[in-house]
Amino acid sequence: xxxxxxxxxxxxxxxxxxxxxxxxxxxxxxxxxxxxxxxxxxxxxxxxxxxxxxxxxxxxxxxxxxxxxxxxxxxxxxxxxxxxxxxxxxxxxxxxxxxxxxxxxxxxxxxxxxxxxxxxxxxxxxxxxxxxxxxxxxxxxxxxxxxxxxxxxxxxxxxxxxxxxxxxxxxxxxxxxxxxxxxxxxxxxxxxxxxxxxxxxxxxxxxxxxxxxxxxxxxxxxxxxxxxxxxxxxxxxxxxxxxxxxxxxxxxxxxxxxxxxxxxxxxxxxxxxxxxxxxxxxxxxxxxxxxxxxxxxxxxxxxxxxxxxxxxxxxxxxxxxxxxxxxxxxxxxxxxxxxxxx
Amino acid sequence: xxxxxxxxxxxxxxxxxxxxxxxxxxxxxxxxxxxxxxxxxxxxxxxxxxxxxxxxxxxxxxxxxxxxxxxxxxxxxxxxxxxxxxxxxxxxxxxxxxxxxxxxxxxxxxxxxxxxxxxxxxxxxxxxxxxxxxxxxxxxxxxxxxxxxxxxxxxxxxxxxxxxxxxxxxxxxxxxxxxxxxxxxxxxxxxxxxxxxxxxxxxxxxxxxxxxxxxxxxxxxxxxxxxxxxxxxxxxxxxxxxxxxxxxxxxxxxxxxxxxxxxxxxxxxxxxxxxxxxxxxxxxxxxxxxxxxxxxxxxxxxxxxxxxxxxxxxxxxxxxxxxxxxxxxxxxxxxxxxxxxx
Numbered sequence: 001x002x003x004x005x006x007x008x009x010x011x012x013x014x015x016x017x018x019x020x021x022x023x024x025x026x027x028x029x030x031x032x033x034x035x036x037x038x039x040x041x042x043x044x045x046x047x048x049x050x051x052x053x054x055x056x057x058x059x060x061x062x063x064x065x066x067x068x069x070x071x072x073x074x075x076x077x078x079x080x081x082x083x084x085x086x087x088x089x090x091x092x093x094x095x096x097x098x099x100x101x102x103x104x105x106x107x108x109x110x111x112x113x114x115x116x117x118x119x120x121x122x123x124x125x126x127x128x129x130x131x132x133x134x135x136x137x138x139x140x141x142x143x144x145x146x147x148x149x150x151x152x153x154x155x156x157x158x159x160x161x162x163x164x165x166x167x168x169x170x171x172x173x174x175x176x177x178x179x180x181x182x183x184x185x186x187x188x189x190x191x192x193x194x195x196x197x198x199x200x201x202x203x204x205x206x207x208x209x210x211x212x213x214x215x216x217x218x219x220x221x222x223x224x225x226x227x228x229x230x231x232x233x234x235x236x237x238x239x240x241x242x243x244x245x246x247x248x249x250x251x252x253x254x255x256x257x258x259x260x261x262x263x264x265x266x267x268x269x270x271x272x273x274x275x276x277x278x279x280x281x282x283x284x285x286x287x288x289x290x291x292x293x294x295x296x297x298x299x300x301x302x303x304x305x306x307x308x309x310x311x312x313x314x315x316x317x318x319x320x321x322x323x324x325x326x327x328x329x330x331x332x333x334x335x336x337x338x339x340x341x342x
Numbered sequence: 343x344x345x346x347x348x349x350x351x352x353x354x355x356x357x358x359x360x361x362x363x364x365x366x367x368x369x370x371x372x373x374x375x376x377x378x379x380x381x382x383x384x385x386x387x388x389x390x391x392x393x394x395x396x397x398x399x400x401x402x403x404x405x406x407x408x409x410x411x412x413x414x415x416x417x418x419x420x421x422x423x424x425x426x427x428x429x430x431x432x433x434x435x436x437x438x439x440x441x442x443x444x445x446x447x448x449x450x451x452x453x454x455x456x457x458x459x460x461x462x463x464x465x466x467x468x469x470x471x472x473x474x475x476x477x478x479x480x481x482x483x484x485x486x487x488x489x490x491x492x493x494x495x496x497x498x499x500x501x502x503x504x505x506x507x508x509x510x511x512x513x514x515x516x517x518x519x520x521x522x523x524x525x526x527x528x529x530x531x532x533x534x535x536x537x538x539x540x541x542x543x544x545x546x547x548x549x550x551x552x553x554x555x556x557x558x559x560x561x562x563x564x565x566x567x568x569x570x571x572x573x574x575x576x577x578x579x580x581x582x583x584x585x586x587x588x589x590x591x592x593x594x595x596x597x598x599x600x601x602x603x604x605x606x607x608x609x610x611x612x613x614x615x616x617x618x619x620x621x622x623x624x625x626x627x628x629x630x631x632x633x634x635x636x637x638x639x640x641x642x643x644x645x646x647x648x649x650x651x652x653x654x655x656x657x658x659x660x661x662x663x664x665x666x667x668x669x670x671x672x673x674x675x676x677x678x679x680x681x682x683x684x
Contacts, residue, residue, distance in 0.1 A: 069461075070461060070465065079426045091447060102443050103445040105433060105445075119444075123466075227625055229625055229629045235515060247446075267606075286570075289603050
């Protein structure tokens, strides 16, 4: 058959079945990813599909089978490397289950999130992993229930009626404060940025709670811009008026990265002149100099667990809502030093 | 109507039309995003859709209308912040055109890319922006032609038969070499990582060509691991045997970031002991200390242009293939110094 002929003739499932030497019914089972087909037969049919260029019309098929073998993942942004690590973990689990993952970005705004969710629903994804945009309300639970669409919240939660995979942000911040106190620090500031959501509130709560427990007056939570280069420019905000922190705990590693650059510009040596703790422990923490002490939230693991929760939810829609909170761990490197007694 | 009733009753397009006080035909035009409907009417119908929770069954509709108003974007990885900036540029253009973007990751492998492309096709995306995985051959052109699916190559190209948006990697590397030579450097190494593809080859070609033009013996291209923390550990690879570069040009800013950490560990001061140039000029380049001199490829602009090419291609499928090559610009900051004559 010439290439021209191949293009014009539409390959049918029967063609695939003949090519693979199986019945049409068996080929159909393979196409619908039925577990009733043995691995060897599956491989032969899939090879025939590839060789003949067979296209499974998923749009039409979904109207029958209601499965697209695609997971939608909705994130608020992609610029924080944290999300790349989270998505990498999800993809490993989704991929192992034979599904494909498609990602959409909300820019952390509910209006755009509404459009994105609607579009993913229209595309017939089997389920969604959602990091709710800041400002999302618990009304989303009844909306999703009405849609009959399996959905797992990740990193942030707005309702107890839907599954959730996240990290113990409160305990992580407590551990950071405890560590600095054990090194003799008492003037400890909290450097934050970005919109307010559950993961933000839990971090602030963990910080303030621990400071209070140690009888320390926390410096106010200081807000920085979104971008790492802008954070560097505004590092002075930590030292205005009567504030003189000897240590700074950051909302995430991105803030720590920006402040580290700002400290460099001001001739402040991290470790010697000021101690710095990040949060999330992304790969960049290990690449900073001095290496950044950071609270590990293990984004890759959270991603894996969120995917596992969603796969369970798809298989068993009636399960009660589940919560999985990853314990955090302080990863001590070189950015904090004991406060010398003066 | 009680909430329970709302859930059980399926909202029809006629319900929406009545609620918005328009004809069913007008409501249908809004749903199909027809330009024939005025803005005020459109808004009223869309508000009614939201209020009633109307779902447009895109799977069924696509079989009629062949438009999903969704663009698929296929990238080899998400861990390099370069891709976040590229996607941000695309999203701005795609969003402005009233479309939604969904992203899929190939892990830079052709088998996974084949699955992802097939899945996006099955979901009926209107078009695809593809950064071809390393190892993709020009056979993809005839495959895509057979699919009748608008597709634009971005960053890397494997065929002249499809549109392409990228940067002038050759000229960018030439400019980096010229700058270092103007500072008196002669022993200049090239630090690379990742798989080989057109954008890799063009960078190497630009470097080697410029070195030859200046009568300089280039150090061999030195290969580093993927991850920034691993690059730091292997920075010594630049200085083995008779190699003693006074300046290093990096394949991208991620390599530069890793080497900067490695130089710190070895007590080498960037600028004083060794000059360093990155490539891409992502936001991290501005946040490095000393600030990284880097060749700007303007990923945000490339993303915008790739989206514009795709929108044109969707509107006019018969256009001849187009190429858009973004000029690069050396962004001089603080990581290079004149070589002191000895």
